[in-house]
Amino acid sequence: MELFLQQLVNAIALGSVYSLAALGLTLVFGVLRIPNLAHGALYMIGAYVTYFALTSYGIPYIVAIGISAAVLALIGVIVERLVFHPLRNAPHTHHLIAAVGVLFFLQSGAQVLWGSEFREMPSPFTGIVNVFGLNIGQQRLVVIFASILVMVALYLFLKKTVPGQTIEAIEQDRTGASLVGIDANRVSMMTFAISAALAAIAASLVAPINLVFPTMGEALNLKVFAIIILGGLGSIPGAIVGGFALALAEVFSSTYISNAFSEAIGFLFLLVVLAVRPTGLFSKGA
């Protein structure tokens, strides 16, 4: 029982990170219809920015995450302007190829600039907390609470503010959005900024548990794509539920079946869902 609860907490922490990263990806897909394969690379850069803010400038961890989110928001806008905006009327395959290009560019860039060694990110939250007899690492609690906080903030932004509503409007009817005077360009940039910032926050939260290295985004890339396909492309609840579902499946299969199996389970899960419901769990039947 104790093992079960311990692993449950681990799964929730992992799921929080998956959900945050998947939310960014699903937002970009919903607004721009771009499968942004460079998302994992933005996630990786986000981890490095936090790492250097912490180690080179001694900036406190939480502030460093905020800086990383801001820097990545800017990088997201630049990528949208430089790469995806010029392709906006091109066939979808071009978006895909361009995204892979950005992924390789950022990954190689990181390798050249910072080397390929694995770096350990120091976090001030190194203690262990005893909750109802369970020993939980402080960092995991930080991951869970920070993720929930960011998700609630994102939800309020999308539902309660005018800029957030423009994102929903474009997702639901692009022509309708332009007919009420919404500038799709502005919304595209804003969406990329939010998406990259979410990736940076997710990466910075999980980095002290895992490690920072140039290809850290690759495995995540596969997983977040599995998550948003599972949840329904463009769906926000789908990204959250999908993120937690994948984390639960991974953690418990490695605990009770085999460690070797845990990376594969997510994709097995995905195959089953796609066989039963090809449009994903939360799709609108489109």
Next chain:
Amino acid sequence: MLEVRDLSVRFGEFAALRGVSLTVEEGELVVVLGANGAGKSTLFRTINGLIKPASGEIDFCGEKIGGRPANAVVKAGIAQSAEGRHLFPELSVLKNLTLGAYLRRRDRAGIKKSLEEAYELFPILYEKRNDPAGSLSGGQQQMVAVGRALMAKPKLLILDEPSLGLAPLVSRQVLDAVVEINKTGIMVLLAEQNAKAALKIAHRGYVVENGEVILAGSKDELMDNDDVRRAYMGT
């Protein structure tokens, strides 16, 4: 006023509009008649910036708006309830209407007033204000589309077949609302399948066939024209 001069639109090899000219003067309600595929929707979508013209000019209140993107055309004062409605199906009626006022989003008092006016025009929308727009009936969705266009506080309202697919009673209700809107001083450019009903409320009209204006005239001229009667009124 709106002035369209010698407007042509091409889809590849196909000439969808050929040298169309048309005006809407201050305070006017102008109707465009034509069969399905005659080019009415293409004309409206081009005025609204959803389609780029191949040649020709569109002037609106002293501004050259031809070829501008749709969001810039709305800014110039032209709102459209387009064919297919293009509502935001999962957002509430209230949010759909509020987004209609996107360009004057800082004018909170003005938006509140416009909302009240929209509800006054279509009382059912007030009852349904918290329902997702996609869950409404066709007629109610049409009212949301017209209401949303009005929320932009346009000088010119373009309505593409607002009564399409509606029950006769609901359709009359929508057309009555169009008259009310026009009476407040908003120019209206209307496309309508029901030629008789449309001419009854219009000041002037144009007949479009195969992407060309083949006839233009006042309400009475068109009503008395034999071709119009035969082709569009079945008499």
